[in-house]
Amino acid sequence: MEHQSRWFRLFIHLMALLVALIILMPLAWLFVMSISSNADLSAKPLRWWPNEIDISRYATLFDRSDNSAGQAFMASLFNSIKVAGMATIAAIMVAIPAGWALSRNPRLGWVLGGIIATYMLPPVALSIPLYFILAKFGLLNNVFGLGLVYLSILAPFVTWLLKSGFDPIPKDLERAAAIDGARLDQMLRIVILPLAMPVIATATIFAFLLAWDEFFYALLFTSNQDAKTLTVAIADLAGGRVSDYGLIATAGVIAALPPVLIGILMQRSLISGLTNGGVKG
Amino acid sequence: MTLKLRAALMAATALCGTSAMAETTLNALFMAQAAYSEDDIRAMTASFESAHPDVKINLEFVPYEGLHDKTVLSQGAGGGYDVVLFDVIWPAEYSENGILLDVSDKITEDMKAGILPGAWTTVDYDGKSYGMPWILDTKYLFYNKDMLKQAGIDTPPATWAELQEDAQTIKDAGLVDHPIVWSWAQAEAAICDYTTLLSAFGGDFLKEGAPEFQTGGGLDALHYMVDSFKSGLTNPNSKEFLEEDVRNVFQNGDAAFALNWTYMYNLANTSEESKVAGNVGVVPAPGVEGSSSVSAVNGSMGLGIPSTSENPDLAWDYIVHMTSQPVQDTYAKLSLPIWKSSYEDTAVTAGQEELIDAASKSLAAMYPRPMTPRYQEMSMALQQGIQEALLGMASPEDALQGAADNSGL
């Protein structure tokens, strides 16, 4: 094994500490802001820990009484869950058969290339017609409409993830099932899906996080509590009466909590999912 | 597949529709910035709802910066908004694109007689009314009474030149690093400050439809801004401030003077979070010797009904309620009423006599920003020009010439 001098080991530890600080400090500050009073946040010199912990903003945002700021915020939270949930389920449903077909037919490689190439399209290039199309079907400011639009981002991505996930599953199993007279759907359901469960789970999480994060389409295609998502709600808070920094931070903490918790809990499979894409290309 | 999906969607939307039949829901779009607070608007709305138990009103608050785009974009949505707040600068564009209903024939004689004439200019374009005035607003000069006293200044400045002198005195006395704070971020807020100065210097935005702001008073206004900025008398962060930043700085006692809307008076002078409560003075924005005694920008806003609304009559009832004299008088702390007689009502004026006094002069001097369907574009070009000059990227002459060339007019 490599011999490491004490100085080198010290250097490595210092660097690791630095990286940890760089990552943690902004996040910690977001949390501290959310529990600091306004006086502490506008103090000069700035106070890094509040004199008195103030959790009133959490109460404000979770307050669901009629026509309150909390009700509007919670509505956007549920809209985000609905839109991301629907888009994810739909994307997985179209991507499973397609990903399987692509995995088993190398000659369809160009189709896969085309699907991945859609990633190059900036949302602004689709947004104008999508606006007119949604308007025509009465789907503007509608969670179904927004979910449908999110499919344009999720479906290609999930198909590609699942295709790489299906690749290592041996074809022998399918052959054996075919010889036993299994129909196409039976083959998928009984043979492939159980084996591919882990990769499907990972793809589901990725798709959900991607939809949770989306802002541009939501900004354009929603106008009120019926469909407005969390990302737009936060942008509205941050751009409006900006004097209450703590409230903005609190909204940020709440919006970040689901993906961050998923990130921590599912770390291993997420990292392998992320890096697989990178390593395999 | 898509057909099935569409059928499912239609069924789902139909379901939502029937369940909502029991009560009518109106969607209203407001801003979370300046004028009435969110809480005020929620309370005003609640009183309408209690009088109309079968009506439910969904309130939507967006930053001022999102108000125009949200209104325009909701055109495609059948169930978009029923009531929208609009700025004085948009009726031209909205009328050209048919965005708001013409409500001229709904306006009664009582309204016409009772509401201040200046307020009507907010909602009128080309002889038609596109809503009711709701917020009657202009920019005032706020000052910190304590600081002026400590610096030995007896009366607040009456001209823009005096403002510079007083600011210098205060800076020299070491009371505050940067005495004046403005909202000069790349946003409409900067145009409002610029317009105030332009009117003081006797400038014009347009002449026969072509840009005129790059010469005369318009150019003087920008020169004034740049000089004040470079001298350090103006808070250098003004270049990234919106109104709320100005209020924050002023009520933290970090500025002696501030240009801001009506709403800042009571928030800074009475609220618990303000460190300058009780010390806030307000006067009309000053004038320029030889051309004006006071200056003001018309920053009023109105409530209108989008042409896509399915309940225009109910929407009008709601607007009438929101703009009615009793409602306006009850919530007169953050935005002054549009009704003439309110200004003689002691219940309205009590505790804010200084503001009312300033308003009587400022509201009469309100200067309009240009009425053109392409206002958004002109404004954006002008914002860029103002910022270029402030940041020293171009001389005021070149910056305004560039803005004029880029204004699309």
Place this chain on the structure above:
Amino acid sequence: MFSERMSPRALLLMLPLVLVMIAVIGWPLVDTIRLSMTDARLAGTSGEFIGADNYTKTVSSRNFQSAFWATMRFSVWSVSIELVLGVLVALLLNQRFYGRTLLRALMILPWALPTVVNATLWRLIYNPEYGALNALLTQIGMLDAYRSWLGEPSSAMTALIVADVWKNFPLVALIALAALQAVPKDIRAAAISDGANAWKRFRYVIMPYLIGPLMVALVLRTIEAFKVFDLIWIMTRGGPANSTRSLSILVYQEAFAFQRVGSGASLALIITLIITVLAVAYLMIMRRFAGEAR
């Protein structure tokens, strides 16, 4: 043989995806192309055919050129810093130290933080009067007086890049780390016993394993950076003096704020074209690299 028998079935299996893609990508894209040759407006007129007018006007406009360079500066700087920092941190994470597992786990946090929250957080940090950055730098003596970060053209762009790098370098680091872990230990050991110095070991032993994944990260990050909207929209809205206005923000303004969807569409397609050219160029370089490595 099996796959050839599958073909008609494969098409059936592909059908749902293809239909969805046509509905939400293909049709809108074709319509964008049509709109880009009209003078259509968002409300009112659906537009007359005006040929390539929008394109010539767009490309020659001052707004387009400044937005193009702003987008380029943002993309080139963020992506390069993310790659360099990512590789350095990956090399670090590949060393042995106390708390390594924990630090590797922390790397997922910035990636998981929603972009909008990231942008809002950094805007608060950069606040000129009450922000944490000014407070921190003055308290540790690196700054004499509070300054404006998002109000100066020079520092505003840098501030945006820092916010973007903070969120995205951990992802590059994780990808690079996975590649490093794929380097067989015996090859490393052999290089060390041959007396190769640290740089040579990196260049000849580690690089060949790293280059493929890094190129993929480079392509993906460049495409994303070029599309940037959320971050800038929330932090500066394109200011000061439009110095941080990206192409995507310009399209938004043109199509939705000024309601000129025709010229907005032409602008959107020009962006798509630029991204495609960049991606294809990268892919060709990648092929060449792959050829050399073998």
